[in-house]
Amino acid sequence: MTPEQIELVNASLARLRGRLPEVADAFYRGLFTEHPEVRPLFTGDQARLRVKFADELDAIVQAIPDFEGFLGRTRSLGARHAEYRVRAEHYGHVRTALLAALADASGAGGWTAETAAAWRLAYDMTAEAMMLGAAGAPGRAAAPGRPAAG
Ligand code: HEM
Incomplete structure (x- = not known):
């Protein structure tokens, strides 16, 4: 992400x-x-x-500019x-619902193509790092279609 995108x-x-x-x-x-299956x-x-939702957005926004800490913090969040x-498949569900809610609340004026692209990138970077952390969690592989152990 560019500094401009982080600022957006x-x-x-x-x-x-x-x-x-x-x-x-x-x-x-x-x-x-x-996705009613994620409710439980x-x-x-x-x-x-x-x-939790506010914490989640703050986690995304705060994680990105601090590249030193980014991988470590998001990996343990993912674990x-x-x-x-x-x-893993849930990250796509949350992505769609999150971006839709942000777009609706921002309105056309606040949700420019640039802002939308910056949020997509921020979410995807965070989610990718979290999935790496999840994959490394002992006994808790998070590959799509594979149920979590335990
Ligand atoms: C970029 C993606 C995400 C971020 C940054 C994020 C962030 C967070 C944070 C900060 C918490 C608070 C607890 C903690 O720190 O461990 C949390 C809890 C939680 N998140 Fe996420 N999350 C993300 C994606 C998801 C996805 C895809 C799901 C699946 C539907 C999910 C389900 C949950 C659940 C079930 C909890 C525990 C809530 C409870 O106490 O009942 N999250 N998340």
């Missing part, structure tokens, strides 16, 4: 910050409607999911996700 993602998140609870609700509504992975109530029983 940061600015976009800053604009949405005050409305993150409703963006989170839209994200989970979309995700659980399209999430324990806890809606309020906790909103906090924890394998323990939450998240599989």
Whole structure:
């Protein structure tokens, strides 16, 4: 990602910050409607999911500029996700629901082609590193179609 793209993602998140609870609700509504099978992975109530959603966006945004720490932090995040029983295919489901919720909340003016491309890249980099971490998690291979062990 270029510094300009990192800045686009940061600015976009800053604009949405005050409305993150409703963006989170839209994200989970979309995700659980399209993929009801992932609903049981999430324990806890809606309020906790909103906090988790904000943490998730912050994790993406903060991880990217710090390349030194990026791989280490996202790999261990991915290894924890394998323990939450998240599989590789779920990353695509979350990608679609997340980008749709961000686009809706941003409106046409805030969701330019450049901003959309920057978010896609930020998500994909984070997700790829997380999947590497998941693959390295002991006994918890996260290859598509292969159920998590344990
Ligand atoms: C770029 C992608 C993602 C990021 C940055 C991310 C980030 C996070 C963070 C920061 C947490 C808080 C707990 C922790 O740090 O271990 C979390 C929890 C969780 N995430 Fe993700 N996540 C991502 C993708 C996914 C995907 C694809 C799924 C599968 C549907 C998922 C399911 C979960 C679940 C089930 C929890 C535990 C929630 C609970 O307490 O019930 N995440 N995630």
